[in-house]
Amino acid sequence: MFININEIRTGDKLEFTLSKDEVDISELEEIAICRFVLAKLKKRVRVKGDVSFKLKLTCVRCLEVITKEFGERVDCIFEPGIPNITEGAQIEITKNDIEKYYYVGDEIDLTPLVRDTILLTIPIKPLCSPDCRGLCPRCGKNLNEGDCECQK
Numbered sequence: 001m002f003i004n005i006n007e008i009r010t011g012d013k014l015e016f017t018l019s020k021d022e023v024d025i026s027e028l029e030e031i032a033i034c035r036f037v038l039a040k041l042k043k044r045v046r047v048k049g050d051v052s053f054k055l056k057l058t059c060v061r062c063l064e065v066i067t068k069e070f071g072e073r074v075d076c077i078f079e080p081g082i083p084n085i086t087e088g089a090q091i092e093i094t095k096n097d098i099e100k101y102y103y104v105g106d107e108i109d110l111t112p113l114v115r116d117t118i119l120l121t122i123p124i125k126p127l128c129s130p131d132c133r134g135l136c137p138r139c140g141k142n143l144n145e146g147d148c149e150c151q152k
Contacts, residue, residue, distance in 0.1 A: 001034070001110045005103070008045060012038045016110075023115040027122060029054040029067055032114055036074065045078040045108060051117045057126035061134035062142050066126070072117050076101060078108050 001016050014036045020028035036049035052071045059066055076099045101113060133143035141148040 001114075002107045003038075003110065005040070005043070005045060005106050005108060008038050008040045010039045014038060014049075018111060018114055023111060023118060025115065025118055027055045027057060028118060029056045032118060034110070034114055036110070043080045046076070047078065047110065047113065048075045050074060051114055053118060055118075055122060057123070059128040059132055060125045061132040062128060062144055063135065064128050064142070064144075066128045068126070070118075070121050072121055074113065074117055075099065076113060078103050080104070 001018065003014065014034070016034050017031040018034065019031050020026065023032060032051055032053040034049070034051050036047050039046040039048070050071055050073050052069070054067050054069050056065060056067050058064070078101045080103060082102055082104060101108075103109070128144070135141065136143055136148045136150055138150040139148050
C-alpha cells in the first residue's frame, strides 16, 4: 500500500486491507485490516493505529490447526533516505530505531510495516488452549478428546 507524502495532511485517516499474498505470510487467514492516522512532520510521517488479523496456526502440543484473532497497535515514524550502514558492519539498535522505517522518493510503502507487525505477533509455540493435554507419546491419540488405552 503506497501513499504519496505530498498528499498527506496531519490527521488524515487511512483504512485498507492487505491479503496474505500482498504481505507474503502463509499463516494469515483472509486479510489484514489496517486503520491508521497519519501525521506529517516536514518530511517525516508518523503512522499510528492498529492492524487486525486472523492467523491459522498449528498447536505445538496436539497438532490441531487453530485460528486466532489478533489486534496489534502500531506507532512508528517514516523518514526520508536510507540509513548509511556499510555491509557487514555491526551497529547498535536502540528502541527508537525499531520504530523507524525509511522511504526514498515521494512514496511510502506501508506493506513492510504491516508485514513486520504480523510476523512479530506470531507465537513461537502456539497453543490451542493453555491447558492443552497434547498427544499420547505412545499411541499418538489427542488427549484433549479423552484418555487413551495405553498403560500409564
